[in-house]
Amino acid sequence: MDAGVLAQYVFNGVMLGVIYAMVAVGFTLFFGVLDVIQFAHGDVVMAGAFVGLATYLALHALGIAAPAVVVLVVACAAGLGMALLGAIIARWLILPLRAAPAFNTLLVTLMLGSILRELVRLFYPNGSNPQPFPRLLPSASANLGHFTLRLDTTLLIVTGLVTIVIVNLVVRRTRLGLAIRAVAQDSETARVMGIDFERVVLVTFAIGSALAGFAGVVYGLYYNEVNFDIGLLLGVIGFSAAVVGGLGSIYGAILGGFLFAALQTIGSVALPVSSAYSNVFAFAVVIVLMTWKPTGLIAEPASERV
Amino acid sequence: MTEAARALEVEHLFAGYDRADVLVDVSITARAGEITCILGSNGSGKTTLVRSILGLTPPRRGRIVFDGADITGLPTHRVIALGIACIPEGRKVFPKLTIEENLRLGAYRETDEATIRKRLGEVHSIFPKLEERRTQLAGTMSGGEQAMLSIGRGLMSGPRMLLIDEPSLGLSPLFVRQNFEVIRRVNEQGVTVLLVEQNAHQTLAIAHRGYVLSKGRVVAEGSAAALRDNEEVRRAYFG
Numbered sequence: 189m190d191a192g193v194l195a196q197y198v199f200n201g202v203m204l205g206v207i208y209a210m211v212a213v214g215f216t217l218f219f220g221v222l223d224v225i226q227f228a229h230g231d232v233v234m235a236g237a238f239v240g241l242a243t244y245l246a247l248h249a250l251g252i253a254a255p256a257v258v259v260l261v262v263a264c265a266a267g268l269g270m271a272l273l274g275a276i277i278a279r280w281l282i283l284p285l286r287a288a289p290a291f292n293t294l295l296v297t298l299m300l301g302s303i304l305r306e307l308v309r310l311f312y313p314n315g316s317n318p319q320p321f322p323r324l325l326p327s328a329s330a331n332l333g334h335f336t337l338r339l340d341t342t343l344l345i346v347t348g349l350v351t352i353v354i355v356n357l358v359v360r361r362t363r364l365g366l367a368i369r370a371v372a373q374d375s376e377t378a379r380v381m382g383i384d385f386e387r388v389v390l391v392t393f394a395i396g397s398a399l400a401g402f403a404g405v406v407y408g409l410y411y412n413e414v415n416f417d418i419g420l421l422l423g424v425i426g427f428s429a430a431v432v433g434g435l436g437s438i439y440g441a442i443l444g445g446f447l448f449a450a451l452q453t454i455g456s457v458a459l460p461v462s463s464a465y466s467n468v469f470a471f472a473v474v475i476v477l478m479t480w481k482p483t484g485l486i487a488e489p490a491s492e493r494v
Numbered sequence: 495m496t497e498a499a500r501a502l503e504v505e506h507l508f509a510g511y512d513r514a515d516v517l518v519d520v521s522i523t524a525r526a527g528e529i530t531c532i533l534g535s536n537g538s539g540k541t542t543l544v545r546s547i548l549g550l551t552p553p554r555r556g557r558i559v560f561d562g563a564d565i566t567g568l569p570t571h572r573v574i575a576l577g578i579a580c581i582p583e584g585r586k587v588f589p590k591l592t593i594e595e596n597l598r599l600g601a602y603r604e605t606d607e608a609t610i611r612k613r614l615g616e617v618h619s620i621f622p623k624l625e626e627r628r629t630q631l632a633g634t635m636s637g638g639e640q641a642m643l644s645i646g647r648g649l650m651s652g653p654r655m656l657l658i659d660e661p662s663l664g665l666s667p668l669f670v671r672q673n674f675e676v677i678r679r680v681n682e683q684g685v686t687v688l689l690v691e692q693n694a695h696q697t698l699a700i701a702h703r704g705y706v707l708s709k710g711r712v713v714a715e716g717s718a719a720a721l722r723d724n725e726e727v728r729r730a731y732f733g
């Protein structure tokens with residue numbers, strides 16, 4: 189294969205990997221602190237994209253057009269909005285269900301995902317159809333043979349990576365992160381240390397969901413289109429990435445996200461069948477990996493968390 | 495006795511897990527500045543008492559008062575905020591965190607870095623090993639070292655009262671003696687101690703007063719000297 193073409197596939201794959209990793213980190217954080225799977229997490233990504241889109245339209249109506257300002261406000265609105273949504277989900281759905289069987293949390297968050305999707309479909313103007321997402325980033329590009337290095341995509345990759353690194357630093361280096369890791373390992377002893385358990389759970393859900401909100405905006409800016417149902421596939425991909433990497437481990441979630449994007453890319457390029465089979469291929473490989481390493485690629489005992 | 499002299503009062507406490515009460519009408523007082531011990535054999539309810547005080551197993555009936563404030567049923571982090579610290583049964587160190595991170599968690603409610611560093615220094619001077627191995631994961635330490643870490647972590651908050659649950663469990667006699675000596679010195683510096691133990695000999699040697707629990711009830715109480723002479727305690731613990 190031509191080196192330029194190969195570079196293009198790698199570049200696009202990295203972009204996807206960043207989006208998947210941003211989603212997977214949320215799954216892994218929630219599982220770390222509370223042993224729960226938040227099945228509406230993919231729809232939180234979608235809701236973040238729509239909050240970003242609505243914010244853009246509002247700014248547009250107000251006549252605010254400076255691209256840098258618009259991008260910043262759109263991203264902050266999506267991040268903060270989803271942080272709030274995540275904290276609400278934790279406070280009113282996840283924590284009250286802690287005493288119930290884990291099955292109930294699974295069911296409730298699945299239903300919540302459907303509600304979020306339907307709300308957007310019904311109440312967003314013309315919400316049943318894909319919505320154009322504005323191009324807000326500089327569209328300059330450089331051609332190197334068959335490889336087109338786009339500035340906007342580069343910016344998205346860098347920003348996505350930076351947010352993941354920031355979340356990782358918060359978890360590893362701050363007092364809050366120490367509390368999150370303590371709760372993940374032994375929530376009862378963490379309480380005995382004076383940690384307000386419920387507050388740590390709310391903050392963790394806020395952080396993971398804010399990351400999902402950003403991921404939604406990154407998705408919109410990359411594809412220039414969002415739809416009410418994008419959360420379904422993103423949720424399954426993010427969840428698989430987190431599981432295949434080792435649920436509970438941040439590094440595992442990042443690895444899993446890039447692995448899934450790599451598999452999709454390989455599936456669409458290297459297989460002698462239509463690129464429509466890329467997801468079939470990627471999921472099939474993930475299934476094989478999961479049977480081979482049931483606790484995830486970043487091999488660690490069940491006690492390892494976050 | 496004045497209010498100030500009673501650091502912790504447990505009044506007519508009933509507590510348990512499923513249906514049956516594990517603690518039945520338990521009343522104990524820990525006087526300020528003293529070491530009060532709770533003796534009792536396996537399953538007599540000692541840990542349940544500690545958990546009730548900490549709000550981990552909220553009582554069904556009865557009252558718990560610390561320094562004049564009713565703490566019955568308070569969430570655990572608010573009990574800790576009042577100046578109570580715990581060295582839990584079985585150490586309960588965080589295995590995947592470093593020794594220093596474990597110690598810092600002991601001082602979680604303290605936000606002043608200078609105070610945290612000062613306390614780290616104090617704990618390091620008691621247990622120099624914890625300083626040498628600062629960056630080692632707690633889960634890779636030996637049982638005796640984990641016991642040091644758990645005690646050090648309990649001191650990190652600069653507590654007014656320490657709840658200590660079976661510090662001798664699983665330790666060699668040398669470690670037990672060292673740890674009891676540390677507890678005695680901490681108490682001499684003014685920290686009120688509630689010491690839960692099965693090891694009656696060494697416990698009564700450092701305690702001022704004590705209670706004996708049996709099947710969730712207080713069956714004897716008094717000064718350490720009186721308990722040493724008490725027939726029931728002798729039969730139960732001194733063979």
Ligand SMILES: Nc1ncnc2c1ncn2[C@@H]1O[C@H](COP(=O)(O)OP(=O)(O)OP(=O)(O)O)[C@@H](O)[C@H]1O
Binds near residue numbers: 535540541
């Ligand atoms: N989490 C729990 N759920 C149900 N029952 C429990 C639980 N913890 C303890 N018990 C029961 O409560 C009773 C008292 O246990 P507790 O741990 O308070 O005793 P203990 O005096 O601390 O014993 P030990 O010396 O072995 O530590 C026991 O019969 C025990 O089986």
Ligand SMILES: [Mg+2]
Binds near residue numbers: 540541542659660
């Ligand atoms: Mg016990």
